[in-house]
Amino acid sequence: MSVISATMLSQLDRVFTETFKAKPSRHFQAPGRVNLIGEHTDYNDGFVLPCAINYQTLVAVTPRDDMTVKVVAVDYHNQQDEFALDGEIETHPSQMWSNYVRGVIKHLQLSGHVFKGANLAITGNVPQGAGLSSSASLEVAIGETFRGLYSLALTKPEVALNGQAAENQFVGCQCGIMDQMVSACGSKQNALLLDCRSLETELISMPEGLAVMIINSNVKRGLVDSEYNTRRLQCEEAAQILGIKALRDISLLELQNHKDKLSELVYKRAHHVVSDSERTVLASDALKANNVALLSKLMAESHISMRDDFEITVPPIDFAVQLLSEYLGEKGGVRMTGGGFGGCMVALMPHDMVQGAEQLLAERYEAATGYQETTYICSASDGAGEF
């Protein structure tokens, strides 16, 4: 079920109509994501297990006959942007959101796609800066819009890769491929086991008895880009010293046997990545078998690994994860999700434990940490498409 409300849609259409003096002809959407397990494994060519969520970026559009793109951002006080397709597309000096749009369109052109301009209005309800991939959903939504509008010969994974290229090369963040892939290729009621080397995907059915709860710690994500890039470099250093292409190419056992080759810090980083990628494959089997006790254990181990080896969690999140894991026991699992340094946790639990979990957080989280949590119950959703 989509949580894009009638109000959101009508506001989008109203802003579009006011701005462009005509109604939009089509709508396209792309979802945010929550990662169930497998963190910082994507840029190491490993496995991830995310699902697309029912929070989306929504675009209203009409094609133009000229080579101009005009955009209005409903969620940024109707800020506007305008650029030409027949000149060099450059970064916008002040509007960060514009750069996702410009970058995606520029990279479509760089891959040889030919198309004319468009009028676009954008809105969305993916919480921003919370680690739920609002930016990937914007990149994929724009890619999907141009693909649909101009019948571009692009597969869904190519829409994802185009979004990642825009983010890496135009926006300047060295993210992996997970977020864009699941936003483009997600599937209702399924998680996506993604091999980040081959981009092969396997749909893993989400057990009906499990609710997916996202808990936003509301800890503002600080130092994200610099810490993210540092982790990436440390992983690359490990792979280089071990003489492999990526950490994907070593098992946990082999890594342990080569421990003395790496500094203590780099070993810990590699240990997280290799073990979390292995846990991801095990977790997808556990989901298939509806083995919640095993899932619970793997999610707990994943969190500890992010906390102690990769060092990307923050104390308020560690507190909430501990609190919920004691509450859930073997009936559910909980861990931080996303890039880290704040942001969200994901918890899987029987539907009848949701209320108790929310109550427990309300009673204890703010009192212990000074932050107030926000919770979302979401469902695994389809990837990008016409709305």
Ligand code: GLA
């Ligand atoms: C961010 C990046 C992803 C991935 C995660 C960590 O969301 O965009 O590519 O690396 O962090 O798993």
